[in-house]
Amino acid sequence: MPGLLSSIQRFDLSTGISEDVWAILYANAARxxxxxxxxxxxxxxxxxxxxxxxxxxxxxxxxxPRTSEIQFILSLTTGPQAKYPLFIVPTVPIAELTPKFLKSPMEALCNALLNESGFRKQRVFSAFSVEPVTEAFALAWEKFTGIARIKEPYYSSIYSTCTKSTLVRQQRAPRPSEDVALAPRLASEQDVEQMTVLCQEFAATSPPFVLSTEKSREEAMLLIANKQVWVHEIQKPNRKPEIATIVAVTRKSKDVAAITKVYTPEKWRGRGCAERLVRHVCIELLEKYEELVLYVGVDNSAKEVYSRVGFQDLRPGSASERWLELGFDQAKVELGHW
Incomplete structure (x- = not known):
């Protein structure tokens, strides 16, 4: 129809991001x-x-196209180690994200990507967004590129938040043991070797995004250098302390921080280590940030841990917000890493 505004804006390193888009990102900082x-x-x-x-x-x-209201923001970016999945953040109410509503925006985004100078369709190895958005994008991407999505999701998760008002500060009493639980602390350079192993083990739980030892060490060093990871140690009698749990917080903005990695090796599970460390990290972070967010697998028993700390909508029957990562035919794409 005559008079419709262009539906797509693009930004890169040379153009920068416009102030109105920054404003929308900050207004929707948690999501x-x-x-x-x-x-x-x-x-x-x-x-x-x-x-x-x-x-x-x-x-x-x-x-x-009629109002120029920003409704979706897509990123296809590269981090310090690897290329990230394609992320899409909606700014409209989740209830409005019907297949009919999503068809035109997702097809427009696919067309814009494919018309991007020098763009290679193999770059899109997976997409992550609110469940209906991911489904709609994957459907459109298959249609325009002929690259089939993988039916089994890489990650089916629940989006959850914690604030000062929902935080549960009290700790559960630890089980009687001769082992000594040391005070949680930020990881330091002395932890690189143990952190390398733990980063590699954590990545192994999220195929296909596994890490080599070299890449795991690189990740561990980045986390430590940027003060993004906390550790909880346990010391057995007459032994050196061992890291029993790690919690990483790698995405922070002005008022929001995201817990992005929680891992406890099998030998230390069942001792409440993850709950103690997650609670400690949340208490520290909420001194500076207004809201904490995380994504947890739909079938991950850690939902109970996060719920006890104060993350919302994780109990059975709650109105949780589902986020989905779908991958595309691995023979036709080039894998990156979160």
Whole structure:
């Protein structure tokens, strides 16, 4: 129809991100934590070691063609170690995300990507968003590229938040034991060797995004250098302390921080280590941030741990918000890593 505004805006390193898009990202900072913190790092709005050097950074914004209202923000970006999945953040109410509503925006985003100069369709190895958005994007991407989605999701998760008002501060009493639980602390350089092993073990739980020992060490060193990971140690009698649980917080913006990695090796499970460390980290973070977010697998028993700490909508029967990652035919794409 005559007079309709262009529905897609694009931004990259050379153009920067417009102030109206920054404003929308900050206004939706919790849900936009997949996109906002990385964009801040790329454009120097927050400190990060080392500076992200990759030039492969692209953001597409879908606007309502009639009103110019920003409705979806897509990112196809590269982090300090690897290329990220395609992320899409909706800014409209989740209840409105019907297949009919989503068809046109998702097809427009697919067309915009495929018309991008130098773009290779193999770059899109997976997509992660609110469940109906991921489904609609995958359907459109299959249609336009002929690259089939993998039916079994890489990650089916629940989006959850915790604030000062929902935080549960009291600790459960630890089980009687001769082992000594040391005070939680930020990881330091002395932890690199143990952290390397734990990063590799954690990645192994999320195929196909496994890590080599070299990449695991690189990740461990980045987490430690940027003060993004806490550890909880246990010391057995007459033994050196061992890291029993790690909690990483890698996506932070002005008012929101995201817990992005929680891992307890099998030998330490069942002792309440994860709950104690997650609670400690949440208490520390909520001194500075207004809201904490995380994604937890739908079938992950850790939901109970997070719920006891104060994360919302994780109990059976709650009105939880589902987020879904779908991968595409691995023979036709180039895998990256979260």
């Amino acid at each position: 936009a934590n997949l996109i906002l913190p990385h964009a801040e790092k790329v454009f120097g709005r927050q400190r990060f070691t080392p500076k992200i050097s990759s030039t492969e950074q692209l953001w597409l914004v879908y606007l309502n």
